[in-house]
Amino acid sequence: MNLHIIAATFLVFAAAQAQAATPITHVAIYRGPAGCADCSQNVKAALLRLDPHYQIDFVGADEPVDITPQTLARYDLYVQPGGGQDIPAALDSLGDARADAIRDYVAGGGRYLGLCMGAYLADDNNLGLITQDLDSEAGRPGFEVSGIEDAAVRVTWDGKPDTVFYQDGPYFPKATSASAYTTLATYENGDVAAARYTYKKGVVVLSGPHPEAGQAWFEDADIPLDKMPRGDLFGTLIRSVQE
Template identity: 35%
Template sequence: MTGPLAALLATIAIVAPPATQSQPLALIHRSEPLASKGDAEAAARMLRQSPFKFRIQYVGPDNPLTAELLSKAALFVQPGGEVDTETAKRDFAKEIPLVHKFVADGGRYLGICAGGFVAGKEGYDVFPGKVGSYVGSPDSEAEDDDDYAIPIVWRDGKKRTVDFQDGNYFKIPRGTPGVTVMATYTNGLIAAAVATKGRGKAAFIGPHFESAPDDAAEGSGTNLDLGFELLDVLMR
């Protein structure tokens, strides 16, 4: 085709927006007190604002987690809450086998604060190593379960001040393959990391990168960029 009509069609083809793919789905556990409403919603805000622009669906008592739901999801999130590693296998009895298979088959897991405590063998068993409480660890910047603004060392070597409340660390055996350490506490313990699990990946964050300024400890600032960088490593 030649002439004015061909030129017009060519112009339309150039300026037409490209087709967009649907946004990835993130399932966030929300079930008091194991996965608190406030922490679940803070995680949702971070995921929506991230470059991945996740769609969010909450799972819990009113919308139980199922294999069918997970088959449509890219990410499962266990947010902050009140968990006990000694009872986690019982508390998450319905979710553990589903999430474990989801990650092993290629899905992604993100555990934030309490969600990190149950990422290892005490719970979902998708993250390597042994979990521990940063509070009470040698030279810890946090003395108890109050909200603190504490320094961490990001993987670029720069210190950042983050919101922290009774979070965890992992001791990962030396030489464990597929581990990317994202941040350490100032005492050298791992504060955030991503690791492979089967065909999938899992991540934990001890502090709260997702906290909004009005909810965070005074002086901790905004750290969504750290969460976005970790998500990039986790999802790619």
């Protein structure tokens, strides 16, 4: 057997494995009108609680770093945080050029983490990173919230029961051969609360609730602090997007 062929095959395999397991060190977090007032800062704080060595930049039209193919190429992860209720307006505020840059970044092997509004923006009607259209979990059969009020809801996250901050986030329709995903979390009624998709060469991890929410969000919403997550819910998402 040709040892040169064996060696070359091994090197290609090793390179592919290394690329798949590239650690997250540089993170871009969107900040701007498509997000809420403190959503971006809250994501940054949650990331730094996981690892204080993350190098994090806010990106957007009014930031020192805008969203372009060239700038996104610097990052291992792009985060689209939560926002308001107007999804079309959020997409319009991004603009076509930034939306195309995000889509191309993921298609080329980038990682996208979408939280609440960031999940809605990933759907087929918006950025098109998944082939499903998303709708709110609020008011769904068996769900404990019927409106847009802030709440702590029961979930099973990474196989463990917990509670998490919820703010009119989506659920993910049942997977099909055309829209396959890995379930990361479910609401108490069994609807999918967080999921991992792929888009071309990239990874798309989406969450309906806000596992990144810190103590201040619970206090501002008058939600008892014993309803804060006990487990490392946000860390589960980051580990999933890194796989």
